[in-house]
Amino acid sequence: MPRRKRASADQPIGVGLTAKQMKKKKPLNSAYLVDIEPITENQKKLFASYKKGKQIVGYGSAGTGKTFITLYNALKDVLNENTPYEKIYIVRSLVSTREIGFLPGDHEDKSDIYQVPYKHMVKYMFQMGSDADFEMLYGNLKAQDTIKFWSTSFLRGTTLDNAIVIVDEYQNLNFHELDSIITRIGENSKICFCGDARQSDLIKTNDRNGIVDFMNILRKMSSFDIIEFEIEDIVRSGLVKEYIIAKMEAGM
Numbered sequence: 001m002p003r004r005k006r007a008s009a010d011q012p013i014g015v016g017l018t019a020k021q022m023k024k025k026k027p028l029n030s031a032y033l034v035d036i037e038p039i040t041e042n043q044k045k046l047f048a049s050y051k052k053g054k055q056i057v058g059y060g061s062a063g064t065g066k067t068f069i070t071l072y073n074a075l076k077d078v079l080n081e082n083t084p085y086e087k088i089y090i091v092r093s094l095v096s097t098r099e100i101g102f103l104p105g106d107h108e109d110k111s112d113i114y115q116v117p118y119k120h121m122v123k124y125m126f127q128m129g130s131d132a133d134f135e136m137l138y139g140n141l142k143a144q145d146t147i148k149f150w151s152t153s154f155l156r157g158t159t160l161d162n163a164i165v166i167v168d169e170y171q172n173l174n175f176h177e178l179d180s181i182i183t184r185i186g187e188n189s190k191i192c193f194c195g196d197a198r199q200s201d202l203i204k205t206n207d208r209n210g211i212v213d214f215m216n217i218l219r220k221m222s223s224f225d226i227i228e229f230e231i232e233d234i235v236r237s238g239l240v241k242e243y244i245i246a247k248m249e250a251g252m
Contacts, residue, residue: 002036002043002065002072002235030079032126032137036072040233043069049225056192057218059171060229062244063236066194067168068121074164074192075125078146084188086162090118091150091181093172115149122147152177161186170195172202175210198248 038044043065049056050073058066071090077083092114119138128134141147152173167173167181170193185191197215202208218224231248234241 002038002069030076032128033076033079034125034127036069036125038069039235040064042227042229042233043235045225045227046070047073049227050192052225053190054225055190055221055223057215057224057226058192058194058229059197059226061231061234061248062196062199063240064229064233065235066229067118067166068124070166070192070194071118071121072125074166075122075146077164084162085164085190087145087164088147089150089160089163089165090147090168091152091155091165092168092170093152093177118147118149152181155180155184158184159186160184160189163189165189165191167191167193168195171197171200171211173211174202174204174207175213178210178214 038047042060046056046058046066046069050070056070058070060066071088074085074088077085078088122138122141123134126134126137128137163186165181165185167178170178172195173181182191197211200208200211215226219226231241231245234244
């Protein structure tokens with residue numbers, strides 16, 4: 001995980017609000033967002049590409065911080081008065097439950113089980129006095145739609161304006177889904193794809209090959225930076241790194 005710096009946040013939430021924050025029912029003080037620094041060279045590339053305003057594909061080994069860095073930068077932008085971004089959409093395919101429409105509730109309710117890792121990431125990004133303080137902050141982020149979770153099943157007919165769209169585990173999407181997502185991007189929005197093309201949960205060969213076709217299209221687009229993360233970028237525990245390396249050497 002990228003290096004975390006201690007933040008100085010003396011003001012309570014709600015003090016010194018910007019015009020952008022005032023649009024929210026329960027505005028957040030971005031001073032609670034800690035400074036995160038990249039550790040590896042490819043993490044530095046991802047930070048730099050994001051800062052340049054590029055659309056991004058970050059792919060490669062698990063445990064390299066691709067999604068974490070992308071979500072962190074997205075939060076900084078959404079909480080910044082000087083950017084047009086108002087929401088973060090985290091989109092992923094619920095591969096094993098593509099029939100999500102049969103489950104009760106709306107798309108937010110149906111994707112609850114997939115939200116836990118992102119909540120843990122966000123907790124690491126904010127310096128709060130207690131778990132209760134963080135729960136309140138995270139509840140506000142969701143209640144004011146700063147962070148929204150969507151599955152690919154609910155994107156049809158939607159245009160995403162003033163948003164940062166993070167497509168996580170994108171290797172589990174077929175070409176039609178990837179095509180549908182990128183054509184939903186509206187005005188003042190950006191999109192970031194994170195995943196590992198070698199670790200797809202898709203079963204059908206045509207579906208698995210779709211990501212290759214999609215990547216070939218993105219490589220022709222100057223608006224995209226494509227960053228490949230390697231084994232040396234793994235920043236999780238030694239055991240996790242050892243396991244991932246052994247798994248790759250076993251051809252799995």
